Amino acid sequence: MINANGRREERWENQKRLALRIARTTTQILPDGDGVALRFINQRTANESARLSLEEIGAALEAARANGNTPIGTTLRDRILQPFVYEPLAFKNLRKPLLVSILTDGGPSEESKDMLAQVIVQCGDELERNGYPRDCTSLFVRVLFCIVTDMNYRCQVPGRSGWIVQGSR
Numbered sequence: 001m002i003n004a005n006g007r008r009e010e011r012w013e014n015q016k017r018l019a020l021r022i023a024r025t026t027t028q029i030l031p032d033g034d035g036v037a038l039r040f041i042n043q044r045t046a047n048e049s050a051r052l053s054l055e056e057i058g059a060a061l062e063a064a065r066a067n068g069n070t071p072i073g074t075t076l077r078d079r080i081l082q083p084f085v086y087e088p089l090a091f092k093n094l095r096k097p098l099l100v101s102i103l104t105d106g107g108p109s110e111e112s113k114d115m116l117a118q119v120i121v122q123c124g125d126e127l128e129r130n131g132y133p134r135d136c137t138s139l140f141v142r143v144l145f146c147i148v149t150d151m152n153y154r155c156q157v158p159g160r161s162g163w164i165v166q167g168s169r
Contacts, residue, residue: 012066015103022101023057037084041075041104042068050084070104073115081123089130 023036030036035051038060045060052060080100088094102116112118 015066016061016064019061019101019103020054020058023054026099027054027057037080039075039079040064041070041072069109071109071111071115072102072104073117073119074111076100076102076116077119077122081119085123086126089126094130 019038023038026036033051035049035053036057037048037050038045038052038057039048043064045064047056047060049056084098085094
């Protein structure tokens with residue numbers, strides 16, 4: 001991709017590298033038989049299993065292409081929280097914490113600017129309604145939001161002030 005200054009940007013490649021780093025760490029700490037789910041905001045993957053290996057995640061990242069708008073909050077609610085939190089809650093089957101890593105090269109589009117925050121708050125409300133104390137809801141669903149630019153990345157846990165992780169390639 002070429003930016004407005006005529007410089008080549010590698011945002012999508014940087015996002016893929018960061019996603020693979022997060023997956024590598026996550027797959028190392030999960031119990032045997034568990035894996036990682038991978039969802040893209042603007043496209044479906046060939047394998048939308050909730051138990052992907054590191055190799056399967058790498059293959060899905062290589063096959064994916066950057067395109068389209070970024071309805072982050074809507075996608076979080078519909079494609080992640082619904083199957084991984086709300087459905088297990090409905091069947092009293094929510095057994096383990098969920099770490100959601102959102103990687104993007106900008107802010108949300110095609111939805112209200114506060115949709116992501118609303119979806120996170122609604123998730124906390126739903127957990128509380130189902131018997132999880134408000135002060136422990138962050139133990140069950142943690143959202144890590146990362147903005148990846150050409151050379152740098154910044155990650156933040158919504159609700160905290162400042163960026164908790166910063167780096168460059």
